[in-house]
Amino acid sequence: MAEIAVTDWIGREETAQGRVEEIQAAMLAATLSDAGATAPRFGDRLPALWHWIAFLPTVPMRELSEDGHPRLGGFLPPVPLPRRMWAAGALEFLKPLSVGERLTRHSRIENVAMKEGSTGNMCFVTVAHEIAGEAGLAIRETQDIVYLKMLDRFRAPKPVAPPEAPLVERRVPVSEALLFRFSACTFNAHRIHIDLAYARDVEKYPNLIVHGPLQAMMLAQIGTEHMGRAPDRFRFRGVHPMFHDRDMRLLAEEAGPGQLRLCTARGTENQGLQATAEWEDR
Template sequence: MSRVETFPMVAMREAEEWVGRTEERWGCLTPELAGMMSAAVSHPLSLRRDVRRGCLMPRLWHWAAFPEFVPLSQLAEDGHPKLGDFLPPLAFKRRMWAAGKLSFSGSLRIGERLRRISTIKSVTPKTGGTGDMVFVTVTHQIEGETGCFVEEEQDIVYLHIPDEFKAPKRIPELETPDFDETVPINEARLFRFSAATYNAHRIHYDLPYAREVEKYPALVTHGPMQAIMLMETAKRHVGEPPRRFRFRGVHPMFHSHDLRLQGRLAPGGKSMDLGTAAPEGYLGMQATAEWD
């Protein structure tokens, strides 16, 4: 009997019917949205950014270019759009963006029309220290008006909400990093990033919900925001944006503490190990940037 047939509490046969499903969407990172994003991720060491129409779009900012205009009646309790349209309807109450990898050809520009083709690549059940879970892998191809494009693979994990918060095993921060910078985190920054990305997931701005329903000790710092800050830091220290980037969330970061951005350039300068770290010395996100 296969793992799909024995996996509990999940209609895996129905979910697997979503594999191969595609969706086409058109979007644009307007100068106004770019300004909102810049204000959300800026900190004292940030690069100056020109967000006028036609300027180069910073890497990963395309995440704000395709907002989902879902009516309030079609939102789930957690603030996400209800499942069953593009993403498969699985019997879990928690959804998180777990990991991603991207490659870039050329540079997109602020204000240009973007086309995104999304495909569900796989639906994979797993069992770990936190119990049963399902990973849904989605690929995106984003193309601009001049032929520049981004190839992206995104892993979304579906989990059950625990009865109480149990932190995952802590992974130590980077050893001997070339830089270790602190970014102030608070409720206002999380709200601004949610607004810039049109993300209504309540764990980022609704403290009673985060604590009482999803059992987090505080508001959760967005994974995509951490990735954007790491990407910008890698560009700032090397002098040009990487051609490839991958990241993985390993421990939730919270609004109750600031975020440390760490990086260590590999010999030869063609890749960099990156991570966000809590003040106590453990990683929230692991990432790698590559220039070759």
């Protein structure tokens, strides 16, 4: 069989329709409650990043891969590397969205790049999204997905120490129930979050992985609480897996006027997800 050029997927586009129903918002708020989230009602403003539950991957069971993700080769390229994760993202919020509002997401594959890393071949896929509400374009978003080979053992990235004197700190208990609830809210069957035997025996992680989007939503929540409103821009990237066997710290420190530098942390050992949030003067 001829090798498929994954770069042929650059420029591929798709459009999806969705909305966040009131019951979905209530479920997500219950899941994020330890970070301070409360449930918005129909017509209320949608908190930052909550549009992620408006467009769910509702493929049939037969179209799931062994890892629980939808099979590649449709919109996303058929990358010949079995491990995948949401590595980073950047968002610009232009207009507010509300619970129950009709949303449209237009997505485009911006780039597909093969690279060599410390653990072997990697493939980075960059997807650009534009999310519009009933009043027009509301969010510009870029999503970076990384694909990796399967390892024979877990190799931890170099740890990045958490800030010693954060401006804001909240401690969140992490459990299998939390990971299951978030997987249910996002209709995400990725087994590294909910199947301990698979996570340990197949992907060689020592424990279940806390979702990157879950960490990002919690960081956006504490940033919103501290600044009094949702950010205008939000960027994040994963620097170390966050495992489910320890409480997770949510930390924020000032990064300049109208800016916060945020991270999740495992005790004082390492950061998990790093983020920056920015607020414009109004």
